[in-house]
Amino acid sequence: RKEVEQDPGPFNVPEGATVAFNCTYSNSASQSFFWYRQDCRKEPKLLMSVYSSGNEDGRFTAQLNRASQYISLLIRDSKLSDSATYLCVVNEGDGGSQGNLIFGKGTKLSVKP
Amino acid sequence: EPEVTQTPSHQVTQMGQEVILRCVPISNHLYFYWYRQILGQKVEFLVSFYNNEISEKSEIFDDQFSVERPDGSNFTLKIRSTKLEDSAMYFCASSTSAGRVYQPQHFGDGTRLSIL
Numbered sequence: 691r692k693e694v695e696q697d698p699g700p701f702n703v704p705e706g707a708t709v710a711f712n713c714t715y716s717n718s719a720s721q722s723f724f725w726y727r728q729d730c731r732k733e734p735k736l737l738m739s740v741y742s743s744g745n746e747d748g749r750f751t752a753q754l755n756r757a758s759q760y761i762s763l764l765i766r767d768s769k770l771s772d773s774a775t776y777l778c779v780v781n782e783g784d785g786g787s788q789g790n791l792i793f794g795k796g797t798k799l800s801v802k803p
Numbered sequence: 804e805p806e807v808t809q810t811p812s813h814q815v816t817q818m819g820q821e822v823i824l825r826c827v828p829i830s831n832h833l834y835f836y837w838y839r840q841i842l843g844q845k846v847e848f849l850v851s852f853y854n855n856e857i858s859e860k861s862e863i864f865d866d867q868f869s870v871e872r873p874d875g876s877n878f879t880l881k882i883r884s885t886k887l888e889d890s891a892m893y894f895c896a897s898s899t900s901a902g903r904v905y906q907p908q909h910f911g912d913g914t915r916l917s918i919l
Contacts (some may be wrong), residue, residue: 724907733894733910734846777846782859789834789900790859791908793846 826895
């Protein structure tokens with residue numbers, strides 16, 4: 691069974707803090723990796739793709755370790771608006787499939803003033 | 804920015820009735836998907852669709868479910884005889900794809916289906 695595991699949290703942090711989320715995935719054939727954020731009762735919204743060399747987008751940094759099947763997300767200088775559930779997402783298979791996504795249950799972040 | 808749109812936003816239906824959920828994917832996207840999320844649980848894949856046919860489907864997508872692209876813009880999910888356990892948020896998504904590295908999927912804002 692193909693799974694994505696995340697710490698459910700919640701992570702309660704003050705504004706300006708740095709917070710890190712981790713996830714592990716079971717399917718070694720996965721080729722594409724993403725972080726989405728989901729606000730309460732809303733749709734998942736793409737935060738960033740995760741590339742093998744690691745990548746940064748403003749205050750957000752994502753890392754991928756294929757050998758350990760491990761993905762991380764670092765948020766620096768957290769804002770109140772960062773409060774959401776962060777979903778670790780991988781595609782199901784290799785180029786032979788259409789990229790169906792497997793979602794983790796998400797890590798809830800609450801940023802306090 | 805182009806977006807995936809879904810209608811209705813909320814559908815309330817009696818058990819055993821048929822429902823059709825509608826989606827308009829982003830216009831230049833080629834791959835279409837349906838997912839569902841039961842309240843408090845993770846998002847689960849239902850079905851993928853490409854080139855006017857189902858590419859893959861999960862074990863959730865049984866004979867009660869069907870998908871269709873009736874014209875050049877709409878993508879629909881039909882549940883023939885709804886059950887209480889079909890109550891969930893249903894998300895449509897679409898993407899382009901580049902070789903073996905899949906482009907991100909963009910999600911619509913969902914249809915909340917409530918079965919009574």
